[in-house]
Each structure stands twice: as structure tokens, then as C-alpha cells.
Amino acid sequence: MTPLDEITAAIRTVLADTGRSAPDIAPGRLLTADLGLDSLDLAQTIVLLERSLGIDPFRQAAAVENRPTIRTVADLVAIYTSALSSPPSQTP
Amino acid sequence: MTTAANATTIAHLADAPPEDRLASAVGLVARQFPDRTAIVAEAGGDARRVIDYATLAAAIAKLEAEVAAARPVGIVARARRVESLAVIAAACGREHVPVAFLAEDARDLVGELRDWVVLDDSLALPAAAAPRREFETVPPQVVVATSGTSGPPKLVEHSWDSLLAAARLAEQWHGRGWLLVYDATRWAGLQVWLQALLTAGRVVVPVSRDPDIVARACVDEDVSILPATPTLLRRLITSGDRGLVTRMPLDRITLGGEAADAPLLARAAELFPAAKIGHVYATTELGEVFRVGDGRAGFPAEWIGRQLPGGARLSLRRDGELLVQLSRDTAEVATGDLVERRGNRFEFTGRRSDVIVVGGAKVFPRRVEEILRGVPGIADARVYGLPSAITGELVAAEIVAHDPLPAGTTPDQVRSAALAVCRERLEAHAVPRVVDVVKMLTTTAAGKIPRR
Structure with a gap:
């Protein structure tokens, strides 16, 4: 599965777990305005992704300091794609 | 039912110096009933071992002589077997040598015990690097590591007196089967095997904490006293084989280590109608503070601010944290446990660190x-x-x-x-x-x- 597939699946689980129906989850969708995700939902998404992808790009100190704005599904995909392609040990 | 070893003699153990009591009790039973079972280890497994009082007493006498000759500064009990721990404790007590019990997660703390010798299951005493000169003047003591439930494990020093303070020597406790599901090197586990061996009883150690194994061990080895955490009892009740669990010949369940909640207490009372169910409030640092025997969760509200039978005084911080003052001349200790008033009880809501x-x-x-x-x-x-x-x-x-x-x-x-x-x-x-x-x-x- 691609990062987009994993992210889509995670968001679906979050919405289902919280008793909400899953709208169309496309890369251009806004996480808050379109999908209705709050910070708890995002935190859960990240935990689910850590389980499926084996990484949590938000836990690394550098990532927290220069955390890019996460507004859309595509923003999330970019963060995970970049984290997956650069092993964390190479961070200076 | 076998006759208890001379009941009056056991009751009189309380008059002996506390550090002598374990060796004395084992010796006493060994003389009267040498074949009586002291420990059943790995119960429910293929490697089940039975250790009788005569064997235990002989091992204690042997180690005692070696300790007397070697005069170590202190002994770290690094044994896994309960019988070895009992032998080390008894010999050290008799010989006034400090003894430390370090659980698996506290082994790094051995560095704090400088010049102490380490004794494992072989019970072979290495030559002491620095023998003690003034052999009789150091007060005997017992060092136990905290469980590290909240924060890293640390060493806590106790006198033999405080270690045995909660042991009950009265005749009703003699010759009973005690289940040991706790780690034998920790405070709660030490209490169980010390209590059993001080009163001519049997320590039954199941080979695992699997609920069916535990239930089977209780049935097969005639265990009547079950000390456990609420978590372990709940697991036994919810996942153990029902037919086996209801045949456990329990007449006493003593919960400790965590707060016991009302639904669990009710369920246990239903399953074991013949058992008295109570809970103990104790910590490695404080020892036993109080016992609640009415089968209800928490403790009576009127206990706050009043001196309890054991001498302790309870009070509350503004945020509901329970404070304990063991005696008039000791400081008040913050327990980290939060309580909340519900009717005429205070019930535990959890640990602050939880x-x-x-x-x-x-x-x-x-x-x-x-x-x-x-x-x-x-x-x-x-x-x-x-x-x-x-x-x-x-x-x-x-x-x-x-x-x-x-x-x-x-x-x-x-x-x-x-x-x-x-x-x-x-x-x-x-x-x-x-x-x-x-x-x-x-x-x-x-x-x-x-x-x-």
C-alpha cells in the first residue's frame, strides 16, 4: 500500500471509531474543514500510521520544530513519504 | 489435616528477636515434622519440586555456618528459587548479616551495595572481599527494591521488625497452603513466603500466572489462602476454567498492590462464598498500613484523621492524595494514591502518576x-x-x-x-x-x- 492508501485507511478508522461516516478522502481534502478532524483525531491517525508504517515523523525533535503546516491529506502524504525515504538516523 | 507444629511454640516466636524468627520457625517444624512440605515450586508444571522442612532447615544450618565464617558486609540474594531465598534470608537473619532482595528490574542497583557478596541458587558463598570486623554491632537489616510502578526502582531499607510486622502467628494461621503469585523478591512476595514458613505452612508457587495453571495449583496443592493483586484475581475469575476455579478451596483472599474495586469484590464473594475477602494497603517503603476486611471497596471515611490499630494516621491533601504518618515520631508520607469520598467511604480513584x-x-x-x-x-x-x-x-x-x-x-x-x-x-x-x-x-x- 502507498502512504496515501495507508493514510486514507487510518482516517477511515478514526471516523468509524468516533461514530462518523467517512466522506470522500482525496489528497486535496482539508483535514479540519472537509473531513472534520480535530487534534485528537489527528493524534489517533498518527498512532495508527505508526503501527502500519512503523514510523512517527512527528516524534522526532526536528520534525516538531520545523513542523510544516498540515492542512490537507496531501500534506500528510508528503510528510510520511519524505520520512519513509530518509532513515531517521541520518538526521544531524 | 496434620497437627500443626506445636502451636504455643510458634505463637511464642514473637518473643524471639525478629531476625531469628524465620530460622527458628523452620528448625522447629523440621524437628517435629521433618517430612512436612514447606515449598511446592513450579506447581502445575512438569518440573514440580517439593521441599520439606528438614531439607530447608539443613540448608539454613549449612549456610549459617559459612556466613559466620566468612563475615560478609552484606549478602545480595540473587537466587530465583523461593527455597534459596528463604535459606539466605534465614541464615543472614541469624548471623546478623544484612540481606538484599533485588528483583529482576532492580539488578542494576547492586552497585549501591558496595562490598556485598552475591549469592545465587547454588548457595555457594564466595569469599568476602572485605569481611566485617565488628560482627555483632551492625543492626540486622533487609533491603528490598521498590517495584518501579511509579518511577525507577529504588532500594528501601527495613529492619527485620518492620519486615515481619504484618506476619500473623496465631494458631488459625498454622499449617495453611499459601499461593505465591507475586515475585518472591519483592515486598508483597516476601510477605507471603515469610508468613507461610513462620507458621508451618506451605508456599505453593505456580509454574506460571496462566489462570488455569493457578486454579489447578490451588486445587491440587490444597491452597486455602490467596494473596493477589486485583488484576490477577480478575484474570483468574474472567479467564480461568470455571469448573476448576470454583473448586479452589479458598477460605481467604487478600488483595493488595492496587485498589480493589467494588464489582471485583462482589464477583469474588459470589464465586468463593466460603472465603473472607479483604484488601491490604501496603507499600514497599511504608510496609503494611491498614487492612480492610469488610469486603467493600475503599476504607471507612472515619479512618481519616484517626489513629489506626497499627499505629498509622491517615490524612488527605487538598487534591485527594492520601497521606500516611506511620507513627508520631515519623514524617507524613505522600502516597501518590488519590481517593474520593463516596458516601461513608473513601475509594481509590487511581495513582497520581497513572x-x-x-x-x-x-x-x-x-x-x-x-x-x-x-x-x-x-x-x-x-x-x-x-x-x-x-x-x-x-x-x-x-x-x-x-x-x-x-x-x-x-x-x-x-x-x-x-x-x-x-x-x-x-x-x-x-x-x-x-x-x-x-x-x-x-x-x-x-x-x-x-x-x-
């Missing part, structure tokens, strides 16, 4: 667990905090589904039902965000629920 903070809001995991355990299809639950870069922590849960589940019900449906009930009864931040259906809950070496 509180999960989600985006600045507090969640008491015990409350979430109680709700989960009430969901149809759920046998048991553990709630803990997961670190999160977004909200600080996130509430997570493990649930054990009833086995078997009602026909047509899937574990996934139980999980969804659990979430639905939590959403209805809890604030949004307290609803578990990660819920796993597991066969058995994760527990610590001490048999408690880990919260992180």
Missing part, C-alpha cells in the same frame, strides 16, 4: 476501565497512556473479550460496542483512541496494570 493527560485534560484510567468492564462481551480491560506529539498523550485500551463470545458476535463488534459506550459516558478526550482486543492483558512483574 493520570493520563490528553491535551491538558486529565483522565483517570481506572474510571475508563470500570466502564469498559461493564460492556457486554468484555471480560477485562486495561487503560493506559500513549505518547503523542499532538496531544501529549492519548488514551489507549486493551480489552479481553469473553471466551467464548455469544454466537454470532465477533471481537470487532465487541470493540465497536466498547467505543460506543465510552463515547456515550465519557468526555471526548477520555474515550480510548486505540483499542486492541487481546487474549490476556499486559501486566507488570508485580502483577499490576502498567499505565504507560
Whole structure:
């Protein structure tokens, strides 16, 4: 599965777990305005992704300091794609 | 039923110096009933071992002589077998040599015990690097490591007097079978095997904590006294083979290590109508503070501010943390346990360090667990905090589904039902965000629920 597939699946689980129906989850969708995700939902998404992808790009100190704005599904995909392609040990 | 070893003599053990009592008790029983079983180890397994009092007494006498000759500064008991721990404790007490019991997770602390010699199951005493000169003048002591439930393990020094303060020598306690599910090197475990061996009883150590093994060991080895954490008892009740569990010949269940909740106490009373069920409030640092024997959760509200039978005084901090003052001339100690008044009782709401903070809001995991355990299809639950870069922590849960589940019900449906009930009864931040259906809950070496 691609990062987009994993992210889509995670968001679906979050919405289902919280008793909400899953709208169309496309890369251009806004996480808050379109999908209705709050910070708890995002935190859960990240935990689910850590389980499926084996990484949590938000836990690394550098990532927290220069955390890019996460507004859309595509923003999330970019963060995970970049984290997956650069092993964390190479961070200076 | 075998005659108890001379009851009056055992009762008179209390007159002996506390450090002598273990060796004296074992010697006493060994003389009168040499074949009597002292320890059943690995009960329920292929390697089941039975150690009688004569064997135990002989090993104590042998080690005692070696310790007297070597005069070590102190002895670290690094043995795994209960019989070895008992032999080391008895010989050290007799010879006034300090002894330390270090649980697996506290082994690094051995560095704090400089020049002490380490003794394992071989009971072969290495030559002491620095023998003690003034052999008789050092007060005998016992060093125990805390369980590290809240914070890293640390060493706590006790006198033999405080170690044995809770042991009951009266005749009703003689010759009984005691189940040891606790780690034998920790405070709670030490209390169990010391109590059993001081009163001509049997220590029964099951080969594992698997509920069926534990139940089987109790039935086969005639265990009548079960000291356990609420977590272990709950596991036995919810996952053990019902036919086996109800045949356990228990007449006493003593819960400790965690708060015992009302539903568990009620369930246990129903399953074991012949057993007296109580709970003990004790910590490695303080020892036993009080016992509650009325079968209800928490303790009577009027105990706050009053001196208890054991001499301790309880008080409360403004935020509900329980404070204990052991005696008039000792300082008040903050226990880290939070209590809340419900009617004429104070009930435990959890440990301060257990509180999960989600985006600045507090969640008491015990409350979430109680709700989960009430969901149809759920046998048991553990709630803990997961670190999160977004909200600080996130509430997570493990649930054990009833086995078997009602026909047509899937574990996934139980999980969804659990979430639905939590959403209805809890604030949004307290609803578990990660819920796993597991066969058995994760527990610590001490048999408690880990919260992180």
C-alpha cells in the first residue's frame, strides 16, 4: 500500500471509531474543514500510521520544530513519504 | 489435616528477636515434622519440586555456618528459587548479616551495595572481599527494591521488625497452603513466603500466572489462602476454567498492590462464598498500613484523621492524595494514591502518576476501565497512556473479550460496542483512541496494570 492508501485507511478508522461516516478522502481534502478532524483525531491517525508504517515523523525533535503546516491529506502524504525515504538516523 | 507444629511454640516466636524468627520457625517444624512440605515450586508444571522442612532447615544450618565464617558486609540474594531465598534470608537473619532482595528490574542497583557478596541458587558463598570486623554491632537489616510502578526502582531499607510486622502467628494461621503469585523478591512476595514458613505452612508457587495453571495449583496443592493483586484475581475469575476455579478451596483472599474495586469484590464473594475477602494497603517503603476486611471497596471515611490499630494516621491533601504518618515520631508520607469520598467511604480513584493527560485534560484510567468492564462481551480491560506529539498523550485500551463470545458476535463488534459506550459516558478526550482486543492483558512483574 502507498502512504496515501495507508493514510486514507487510518482516517477511515478514526471516523468509524468516533461514530462518523467517512466522506470522500482525496489528497486535496482539508483535514479540519472537509473531513472534520480535530487534534485528537489527528493524534489517533498518527498512532495508527505508526503501527502500519512503523514510523512517527512527528516524534522526532526536528520534525516538531520545523513542523510544516498540515492542512490537507496531501500534506500528510508528503510528510510520511519524505520520512519513509530518509532513515531517521541520518538526521544531524 | 496434620497437627500443626506445636502451636504455643510458634505463637511464642514473637518473643524471639525478629531476625531469628524465620530460622527458628523452620528448625522447629523440621524437628517435629521433618517430612512436612514447606515449598511446592513450579506447581502445575512438569518440573514440580517439593521441599520439606528438614531439607530447608539443613540448608539454613549449612549456610549459617559459612556466613559466620566468612563475615560478609552484606549478602545480595540473587537466587530465583523461593527455597534459596528463604535459606539466605534465614541464615543472614541469624548471623546478623544484612540481606538484599533485588528483583529482576532492580539488578542494576547492586552497585549501591558496595562490598556485598552475591549469592545465587547454588548457595555457594564466595569469599568476602572485605569481611566485617565488628560482627555483632551492625543492626540486622533487609533491603528490598521498590517495584518501579511509579518511577525507577529504588532500594528501601527495613529492619527485620518492620519486615515481619504484618506476619500473623496465631494458631488459625498454622499449617495453611499459601499461593505465591507475586515475585518472591519483592515486598508483597516476601510477605507471603515469610508468613507461610513462620507458621508451618506451605508456599505453593505456580509454574506460571496462566489462570488455569493457578486454579489447578490451588486445587491440587490444597491452597486455602490467596494473596493477589486485583488484576490477577480478575484474570483468574474472567479467564480461568470455571469448573476448576470454583473448586479452589479458598477460605481467604487478600488483595493488595492496587485498589480493589467494588464489582471485583462482589464477583469474588459470589464465586468463593466460603472465603473472607479483604484488601491490604501496603507499600514497599511504608510496609503494611491498614487492612480492610469488610469486603467493600475503599476504607471507612472515619479512618481519616484517626489513629489506626497499627499505629498509622491517615490524612488527605487538598487534591485527594492520601497521606500516611506511620507513627508520631515519623514524617507524613505522600502516597501518590488519590481517593474520593463516596458516601461513608473513601475509594481509590487511581495513582497520581497513572493520570493520563490528553491535551491538558486529565483522565483517570481506572474510571475508563470500570466502564469498559461493564460492556457486554468484555471480560477485562486495561487503560493506559500513549505518547503523542499532538496531544501529549492519548488514551489507549486493551480489552479481553469473553471466551467464548455469544454466537454470532465477533471481537470487532465487541470493540465497536466498547467505543460506543465510552463515547456515550465519557468526555471526548477520555474515550480510548486505540483499542486492541487481546487474549490476556499486559501486566507488570508485580502483577499490576502498567499505565504507560
